[in-house]
Amino acid sequence: MLRRTTPLAALLTAAAVLAATAPAAASPGSAETRLVDITAADGTALRAAVCEPADPGPHPVAVFVAAWGGGSTQNIMPCRALASRGYVTVSYGARGFGESGGEVEVAGPDDISDVSNVIDWTLANTESDPARIGVGGISYGAGISVLASAFDPRIRAVASMSGWADLVESLFGNRTRRAAVAMVLRISGEQNGNLSDESREMLDKYITGEDRDAVTEWSRQRSPSSYVDRINRNRPAVLMLNTWSETVFPPGQLADFQQRLSTPSKLELIPGEHAAAETSGLLGLPNDAWNDTYRWFDTHLRGAEPDGAPVVLQPRGATDRPREQYPDWRHIATRTDRYFLSAEEELTTDAPAEWSSTLHSGRDTIANGGVPLVTYTLEALTGNPPTAFLPALDPTAAARWTGPELAEPEVLRGSPRLRLTAVPPTPEGMLVAYLYDVDATGTGRLISYIPYSWEGATPGAPLRIDTALPPTAYDVPAGHRLSLVVDTEDPLFFLDHNTDGAPLELRGDAANPATLELASRDGKELP
Template identity: 55%
Template sequence: MMRFRRRGRAGAAAVLLVLAASVLPGAASATTEGFTTKFVDVSADGGISLGAMVMEPASPGPHPVAVLVAAWGGGRTQNVIPARDLADRGYVVISYGARGFGESGGSVEVAGTDDIADVSTVIDWTLAHTAADPARIGVGGVSYGAGIGLIAAGFDPRIKAVASLSGWADLVASLTQNDTRHGLAGLVLYLSGKANGTLSPETDTMLTTFLEPAISDADSQAVIDWARPRSPIGYLDRINANHPAVLAIQTWSETVFQPGQMVDFYERLTGPKRAEFVPGDHAATESGGLLGLPSDTWNSVYRWFDAHVAGTDTSIENEPPLVTRARPGMQPPEYQSGWADVVGTPSRLYLGRGKGIDGTLQPEPAAWDSSIAANRDTVANGGVPLATYSLEALSGAPPTAFLWQVDRGSGAVWNQPPAESATEIRGALRAHLSVVPPAETGTLVAYVYDVDPAGTGSLVNYLPYSWKHATPGSNQPVDLDFSPTAYTLAAEHHLALVVDSKDPLFLDCNTGAGKLGLTSSIADPSWLEVPVRRPAENGENQ
């Protein structure tokens, strides 16, 4: 386990006073805006400085403190709008870019020991140089800043509240699911890190190793060993011991940090907590607020800090702590007391052969054998990282595919009969398949679609699965636990399961051509399990 050093107070920092209202809202006049704004360099371990922006109320202190850690690639002004809004509410706000990014020195360690200790250094500086209240401190951030803030709450008991927006709980699970690497997301992370910061040698090596077309078991384990101590879930006992109030806001279609890991993290927190799950992709729901647009997400952050840092407004504590917005469309929020109130009752649909080229999703098990071409893609896909589902957050429309265009030689399709009424899917879909691999290593990708009467499929969920040591020609069980979701299937629509063997999102384990067998028997049937919430199970909603 990593060990973090507590920092002593930093020495005097060089201060550059910037009064530029056109660039920094609220910086022009303490008289009209109620706070002053300045740029500072905070001395940190390793002889580096962290570039920070400080907004301090003009009224006498002590004031509650909000530390905002920038997202991947961001600097001290990335959070200028939330900083202004919090300063308007009476907070001393210090916003900074993590080392290696923005105006900060050093190199990017991906939530390494120095990154976590830097949070304490910034708090030390703030207490020494502003009218800050040491008993009222909150830390928040988007994405990279969210993960750093969560881990820091386990190492600095002065942190009374954390706001994690599009953060991660388990970096290992974020990089790899079912032995399948999230290659395209990793490539975006690596290229943006190289373009906007200075990666440490270790970070550069781990990310380039992760992106190798073929990766050995030893190299794969090295990446896992690097990622594990950078995961908040590994410090859950320390976080619970410090008892910070944790707000986590996550998107259902998160490409980088899937929502299931945050559900598990949230459920295991023992202190004050609140979680919100909304449509969209990574950082989509909070980006509008960063640009100055109205934002329910940032309003929740402000209310959370007011309740658990400033102590000025505790109204958010009177609401049920778990909030969900269902897909598709802009559906109203639902409030539940716990995750058990969100999920529906599992309903199992068995995969049948069907009368045509497609199979059926049916109530009874069936025996059949089929096959698809291995190492070939179809029009079914998981979308473009950070783009496809961000568009959904704006438009309300999930990514679509015309299922009649799926090459039946490269993908298998099973359809359910049309639903007579709307169906509320709540929780994690599961599937069990039996496959016959053509090679020792290989990959399949499963997709669940909401299909309208015209045959257009809206993507509900997807999941890859790889095997590395299979016996070619022998049955291989494949068990899939999809990320949880909240999705309402309209009347006259139906679900479809599509299976192929390739997707641009993933670095697959396919090694060549051949046929991937798909089988089902009465003794070991293949199935799709859908968590369906009945009207009687919706009593907690408001």
């Protein structure tokens, strides 16, 4: 079957080609590489690359599941690296992708069973240790790996890079459909793989908005957060590596997931975008994400000393920012700074009187979340978040509140929270909130943003909105100002629309004040 290739899949394929033609490591620490077909429980052939140390075993095992659209050699360079460290490594393409047979089930039950079948084959055909087994992957492979650890107690360590914990939240967070997720799954799945009828049906229903309950249940069955009790009972050590500006799987769900785990775990968040932080490692280049994965496996499969704290954060804003280490997520912020939204378009610490502001729905503004897979990859390389010249904001299509000039830096660590009242003009609609760091020229650097949609609302009746923005680690410099922008359109969320020109009223009063709460800490307290 000839499969077309998307740009991301093309990059991963290039990595595989370079890796497959690279010479094997020389002895000592040499590894032998071979391609095999592993038969799944239902007879599906899964193509896998196997790298084995030349010295006698038994060796610890590392199984890697390829990312969405990838095949057996996608992870070949990390596999060779681990084999040179004494691991038996197996990298395979998930069913329906690459050279593997079967159909793409989007991390369905057969995908989870396949992980166990690959482990079975590895134990039967290599000098491997059944008591020391790790699994991992990027994106699609990451999610499958965490899910598999809930169903196979032999898995002792998991490395999830750019993965998800809650697929329902990824698809329907704040009742807003993520167009970027839909595009990645549906279009690239069709081009690069063999989608099952169920997968095609569910993804089409997601895009059209039909039968949300069925899509939600389908997504829940594919969410590691649905199986926390099983994961805790099996007690694998779970490493999660993700980025602050992740478009496909926002990082807040991983923080929530980690706090529910009683098994050893580690969460690392750095600047960047989906899968961008790990890709250079597929080419065999120095890569922090893969090095952290190797150390995680060494700790939990070979008894090496633990490396670092359970929560590791690299703040946004510069490429050379040192990483901060915390004992858990609850300790990243030490205080809550509260601002009120006022009629004077100010963020103030004084509770204002009753106010309202009306904007015209369905009109886009210069405030937006950026270009998927591009904007925040560039941020990781340059340290510069997306910007907008806020004085040019259309006041008829957006509302804006700006705080006072900061006497000291505002050290943001965690999730900002927005509370306000909206009066929707129609039963269905959406607003998008953006938090900016604004300099003396009026240029805003985007800190965080969130969509919020409603359904079945009574037109003209107040609707209380209470939502957390995605977490961040960002330092707003002294002399800058914070600015909150609310509009009703963003290209990232084009599946949900407002009635063009319909008046959307935003308001606050003494009984229901409109507030912006910031999770912060004193810069002198930073680890």
